[in-house]
Every structure is written in structure tokens, then in C-alpha cells.
Amino acid sequence: MSETKPPRNTPSEPSKGGAGRPDAGIAGKLPPPAGAEFDFAIEEITPNERLKEGFTGQER
């Protein structure tokens, strides 16, 4: 069923942060200053659900 509630965050609402400031250029998105560790993590999110169902595929 499709969602009927209005969006909580409409496009006109301000950012909750995390993405930089207006016209701050790249400085606004700069990582922490020297000395701090960057959070450069890249990690797969989704485990392979195909393996859960009890079958690996019997399309006969």
C-alpha cells in the first residue's frame, strides 16, 4: 500500500547537517583537522538474502 502521510522533511526545510553549509565551498565539507582520523569507511550493507529461504532455486 502506498504511503499517504505527508513528507516530514519537505524540500524547503533546512538540512539537519552532515552535508555542508551554504557557499562554504569544499571547506564546508572538509574532514576533521590534521591529527584526527578520517572516517573513510566503505562497507557493504546487505547480506545475501538469497541464501535464507531454504531453497537456492528450483524453477522447474
Add this chain to the structure above:
Amino acid sequence: MRTLLLFPPQAHPTQPYLCLPSLVAWLRANGFPDTHQRDLNLEAHEWFLAKGRLAVARDRVAAAFAAHPGDRPLPLAEMDRFRVLAEAHASADAVVEGIDDALATLRNEESFYDYDRYLRAVKLLDRAFRLVSAEHYPTSLTPHNYTLSWSIEKEAEVLAAVFDEKANFFCEYFREKALPEIVAMAPDLVGISLTYTSQVIPGLALARMIKQALPKCHVTVGGGLLAYLGEKATRSGKVFAAIDSAIVLEGEGPLLELAKNVAAGKAEPADGVGNAIWKRGDAVVVNPPASPLSIDSLPTPEFDGLPMERYWSPRLALPLAITRGCYWEKCAFCTLYKVIGPGFRQRRLDKVMDDIEAVTARWKSDVIYFVVEDMPPPVFKALPGALKARGLSIQWWTDARLERNLFTDELCRELHESGCRRIAFGFESASQRLLDLMEKGTAIDEAEGILRRLAKAGISNTLYTMIGFPTETREEALQTLEWLRSHRDCVDEVSLRIFYVDHLSKVYEHPDRYGVERILVDPEKDLQVYYDWIPARAGTTLPVVTYHAGSCEPGCDHQTKQVVDGGMSRREARSLFFDFMKVLREEFPLFRGDNLLLFELKSHYFLYLRKYGDLSFLEGKSEVAVAEASPADLRGARLRLPEGNKLVEMPYDLRTIALKLNEAECAVLKPRYQSGNFKEKLFEEMAGQVEAAQPQPNFAVYRARSSDLLHVGKDAARLLAACDGGRSVAEIVAGFAPAQQPKVERFLGELLSRGLLTARPAGAAAPKSGAAGKAARGGGTARDLEVAAAAGDDVRVAEALHLHCKPSAI
């Protein structure tokens, strides 16, 4: 007199199914030329996967995602919805933009066999199914199933679902497209084929709509599934709110009688029609069985009227039946020979040759799938000569038993010359004790020789294997796994399942003979056809019939005895299933990563076998390519996100939620296809056992090239947002402290190699509008920090295909 036969959603739309073409040809040949057929399954998929309709789904999902609360703990019962919405939202733009190309890729001979393009297309389609599902949550459509919150094991819920046009979203397509066209055709008789459980609710809903729109039209349902469900589903008579009659078992004879009665204007057309169940007043009438037909009397199936050019394959795999039923008819776990029967019958080979000649010429395809339960040895021996004598050049696959003394080197060679490229065998287990208990009638010490001789001839094999047959011990199951592992050089494909007691099987009817103390029948589930059970106690003695692999003389005393020595519970078997899959992934290339997508689509898999001869095309391949080489002048490159990639801020950590859901689903014994309302039951069972997910704003990137979702750290997200195609790497790096610059530059290179950035010039300048630009400038929503890309190529993604074992297509 006009008859219309319909194949309702949901089934996989890769190839035409055999049920309707068989019936259509029969009716046309027997005095009802005005008989038509439509594959509403394919048409419904086309409706919901049309670019415009997907754009509607995208917008609705975006609104739902934005409205989702993000500032309170999320309990298990709400995690799945959040995850479905979040992933669909992240992928939606790529899906909408890529859907046409993905479908074209599957239908085109050249692009289909480009394995990387093929996988990307299938992965994008999977994401498209998820987007459609997200719009209609908790209803779920996958390439292999369709489930609603309603249980398919309870009549009351099935009937409620038939009237619930919102949850059963195929009704949108019925109302807006199919029904008006059907009404315009003004049929006198409509037949709806129900082959898979996933068709029951859509099929009955369609029947109800047609009955309502065309009160004078007789609406009947039939198909293989009704052999299981027919009696149960009609017992109360309530289903007749949606249909006029149901036909169980073989349909040709009864449907013809029904058509005659309708044409004659009889007030009760189903009266006297064999195999029919119908309602007279308040009484349900179960007619006597119809006499089985000689299948030599059946005409060649006629596919005219089906959208043959639109199936999701570059070449049609045409289904033809050589036999009906099973010549062995003894396996304790099986029901197929009962639901397709009655009785085993074999079509004359000259008729089969006529069929092949007709359909291959008409549809310009040389690919045949012989739809049988198990091809009889005499047919294996005679088929090559018959094809040769008629000058027929085809490539084919089928199902068979591991018959002793059949697959000689000479026959294997002849079979290959005749076009045989794959045989799927009921292997079941490497334990001879279990094979005997199952009454399989095969010998494990014969299997290796058969597979090696076939492999030598160039014929691929598939082994249907099961875990958890009653009395099977963990050691025996591991023995089967070890057998598969040690024979990986001659085993191509393993199709693994966990055993369940199937309604109508011998285990169901005589549990005491197979080590089952009691079958657990849930009185609330009046449509239940799969059962759990309580194992017999250790020490129980079982009578066992040993067939000596068919080498016995008449009168041989097959009787022996087995004493039960423990045996796994269903839960233990399910747990072991994951160990099996781990080993299979390690040992068999077909199970690795994205290759599983090919494995899951059997006709596609066959087309690849036919093209490449073996599985060598999988060597070294397990994922779609995502990497982009760093340009020679990385510092001067202007990086941006590839087309379709999207950076989204998430209020909860999807990694945590995925793990929690995975944990919960793994603990549930019954696969979704067996119950329908899997998720709700899951949440009930696990309530209190899984902690709520705490709010944790973080970033995820949808990677369009591989259609997957990655978590990225906050600094990685900021860098991605900064790569708008307008700044060079040198300019971006210059914004950092000198000591940090080398690390940042290296990381940008890594983002290229991970497919998260591209250095290819965009067709247009860096995006100046859109959520990404706005977000980068601070004007967009944090939740929707989309980084729209400019140009590029490529596609998409996925995971979860919720699979289920389906009865054969006839």
C-alpha cells in the same frame, strides 16, 4: 462461443508456460476455434515495470521515506519497512532510468551473452521489483514470488485478499488495463490457470472481477496447483464468490465438456463435467473424476496469442511435454506424479517430432525444454535417432533419474549429438540408507559414473539435493555435502532444498513408515499443504523397500528394515542448510556472488550453457565489474558520481538493521512461499528477542553499476558530495591540510576503483541543480542528500530473491 484462457501473475516472465498453449490447441482442435489466451503475468510485469509507472513508484517511495520517523528507537516490526523504503528510495532514480535498457539487454542476443551486461540487467530488474514492492509494503513482489500480509494457508485470509485491491496491487493493472480489454472481448467462458501459489490471490481476484463485470460469463479455474488445493479450497463453498467452478487434475477433457455445456446454454455448465467442483445452491458439488486422455490425442501446443516477442530472453525456450506423470511413482517425498496424472502416459515419438517441427518453425527457436517429471529410459534411447531421422536440429534439456545401465558412453554421445545440453537429476542424498528409505530406487555408487560419462560427452548436470529427510542424521547430511565437494569436477549445479512434508506425499499419508511420529497439522490453516513434523524416537524400526536400483527380477524380496538412529529436527536441518551453502559457494562457481542470479533463472542458465558449452565463462567471475581505472592525470580529473549513484543520509544504520533482520529470518523455519505472511509471523515469533535499532544518522551510497548499497563514513560522504564534476582533484585536495592531502588523494582513487566516482567527462556540466547540488550548498534536506550524476553508463543491483520450489508448468 468465445473462450478466453488466462495466465495470471505471478510467475517469472522469462519464457512462455505450457499450460495455456496445450489447452488452447485442444479446444481449437475440438470445435472451439474462437479460443484465445493471454499471458497476464507478463503483461502485468510490463505494466508495473514501465518507466512511467516506476517513476510514480519512485515519487511515492520518496515521500514515504521522507515521512519515516528517524528520531526514536525502531522496533523489529518496523525495521523491515524502513529497510525496504530506504533501499528502494536510494535505487529509484537508477531503476527508472535503466529499466528499458535492462529489458532490452535480456531480449537481445548480443547483449544477453555479454555476462557483465547480463548481470547488471538482472540486478537492475531485481531493484525494480523492490521499488514496486516498497510502494505497496508489506506486499512483496520478487522475480520468484508474490506475497501479501494475508496468509495463503487460511481460506478466510485468501478470500479477504481477493477483495483487498490495495494490498493485492495487481488489481490496479486488472482494473485499468486487463479487465476493460477482457470485457470488450465478451468471452462466454474464461479459464484461469493456477500453477503456482503466487498466482492464487491475483488469479482469484481477477476471476472475481470478471464475474462481476460479465455476469453471464462462466469463470473457471484450473491448473496443477488445484490438485493440491482444489478440495481444501472449495470445501466451504466460499471461494465460489469469486469463481463458478474449479477443475482439478488434467484439464483438457473437462474444459472441453465445460465449453460444450456453456455453448449449449446449460444453466449449470459444470454439471456432469469430470474433475469439476462447483456449487449448486448452498451445496458444493464434487463431480467424479474425468477419464484420463491418451496424450497421443492431444494436438501440438499453440502459443499464438501469447506475447512471444516480449518474454525476457533473447531466444524462446519452448516447452513441450513428452510424458505426463512419472514412470517411477514411488519417491516418498514427491507429489508431482499425483498432481499431473492421473497415471503415467507417454506420447508417441513421431507425435513429439511433429510438435518439435511445428513449434521450432513457427517460433524460430531451436531451444526446447522437455517438461517431464523424469524422462523414461526408452525415450532417452530413442530420441536421438528420431530427431536425426526427421532432420531436426535442436538443443534441449530435461529432468531424469540417475538410472543404472542407461547412460552409457555411446548414449551420452548420441544425446549430445541430438542437442542435449543439460539434464537435471533427482539426486537427493549421498546416503544409500536414505535413498532406500525414500524409495528413490537409485544407487549412490552409480551416480559418479553417470555424471562423468555425461560430462565427457559435453552434457551439463544439475543435482536436486535435499537436507532433512526424516531420520537423516547430521553425519549423513555432511556425507552428502562431502560427496558433492569431492565430485565438484563432474557436478555442475546443485539445487538444494530443505525437506518438508508435502500434502499428498507418501510421507504425509504414511508417516510411520518414514520415521515421522506425527505430522503437525495446524487446524487454523485450512489450506496448509506443507507441514512440519515430530521425528520418530530413536530405536523405532521402519520397514524399507529396497529396489536395488531397478536391477531386481520380478518376485525379488525387497523388504528390509531400518532402525532409526536419531535424526535431525527441522531446525537442525535448516541450520545445516547454511553450512551447505557456504561450501557450495566455495566449491561451485555458479553459487558465487552475482553468478547466483544466473543460476536462479533456469532458461537463461541453459541459454548460456548452450552458447558456451560449459561453465568456463564463469571462471574468475563472481561480481559485476565496478572499478574505474584512475586516469593518468588524477589530480587534474574532475570527479563526480556515476549516473544513478545516490548518496543518502539515513536516520538508522542499515548495516545494523540488515543484521537484525537477517538474524530473525534465519531463525524462522518456514520459507515465505509456504505461508505468505512470512514477515508478520516472523515479527510475532521474534518479538522481544531482537533489540530495537537506535537512531544513528549515517550515510549510504547506492552504487548503480552493481545495484548495491554501501555504507560510507561521514568523511567519505563529504568527499563524495564535494565531487560534483566541477572541481579537479587537485582543487578538492587543496582544501585539506598538507599532511592530509596524500591520504585524501589516495582515497579519491579508491572511490574510483570502488565504482563510487567516475572520472569520465559528463555530457553536461556538473549538476547545478537537484538535491545533490542543493545539499552540497546546504539548501537540500539532509535526508535526501542525493548526488545526481551527469552521464556515464551502466547499471545496477541487488540481493534477495525469495525462492520457492514450484510444481512443473503443465
